Amino acid sequence: MTVRVQAEDFDIxxxxxxxxxxxxxxxxLVSFVGQVRDVNxxxxxxxxxxxxxxxxxxxxxxxxxxxxxxxxxxxxxxIVHRVGIMQPLDQIVLVxxxxxxxxxxxxxxxxxxxYLKTSAxxxxxxxxxxxxxxxxxKISDDAAxxxxxx
Amino acid sequence: MKIKVLYFSRIxxxxxxxxxxxxxxxxxxxxxxxxxxxxxxxxxxTNLFNGKQVVRAAINHTLVxxxxxxxxxxxxxxxxxxxxx
Numbered sequence: 001m002t003v004r005v006q007a008e009d010f011d012i013x014x015x016x017x018x019x020x021x022x023x024x025x026x027x028x029l030v031s032f033v034g035q036v037r038d039v040n041x042x043x044x045x046x047x048x049x050x051x052x053x054x055x056x057x058x059x060x061x062x063x064x065x066x067x068x069x070x071x072x073x074x075x076x077x078x079i080v081h082r083v084g085i086m087q088p089l090d091q092i093v094l095v096x097x098x099x100x101x102x103x104x105x106x107x108x109x110x111x112x113x114x115y116l117k118t119s120a121x122x123x124x125x126x127x128x129x130x131x132x133x134x135x136x137x138k139i140s141d142d143a144a145x146x147x148x149x150x
Numbered sequence: 151m152k153i154k155v156l157y158f159s160r161i162x163x164x165x166x167x168x169x170x171x172x173x174x175x176x177x178x179x180x181x182x183x184x185x186x187x188x189x190x191x192x193x194x195x196t197n198l199f200n201g202k203q204v205v206r207a208a209i210n211h212t213l214v215x216x217x218x219x220x221x222x223x224x225x226x227x228x229x230x231x232x233x234x235x
Binding site: 136 | 229232233234235
């Protein structure tokens with residue numbers, strides 16, 4: 001299980017290949033990529049800045065990976081989350097889960113993203129033609145997380 | 151009891167700094183009590199910590215609820231609901 005929080009962009013192909021080739025018992029590789037949209041709440045987005053809590057982010061993301069590994073039969077997982085200033089079409093986050101079969105890998109990948117959205121300490125600030133504004137948390141994200149609470 | 155307090159995102163911008171050391175009076179030992187104590191500073195502090203805004207807390211890098219206990223030497227962080235991903 002790996003977590004990386006970084007300003008630099010990432011190469012999806014390289015990251016997937018690395019995880020896929022690491023273990024010959026892998027039969028399924030599921031990934032999610034989040035990218036910066038050009039419109040939010042009706043306004044064109046110029047830039048998106050990701051702030052985080054450096055001391056806590058790594059620990060919070062590792063805790064999510066550990067929880068996923070306990071709940072599903074998966075082999076490995078990777079979370080790469082970028083911080084700093086980004087623009088529309090830039091990649092923000094990558095989650096990859098490997099497993100013997102697709103079912104658990106799909107579910108674990110969705111679980112990791114739903115928990116990341118609601119419990120990892122990142123905050124988005126966007127600039128539009130009206131100036132800067134902090135992005136509001138979405139109730140739909142809490143609902144997505146609630147689906148997994150046992 | 152001495153603790154370290156960190157602020158993030160819009161809360162950091164509102165108070166205009168990111169970290170401070172606080173020597174808490176006796177009896178303030180939960181997140182709720184600390185929020186109420188900060189709200190007594192007035193102005194923006196009252197607006198932030200009087201309970202009308204959702205302010206999440208972490209103690210020593212773990213998300214906690216408002217009933218959680220604060221101990222000497224803890225790092226307590228306050229921030230709005232997260233919006234990563």
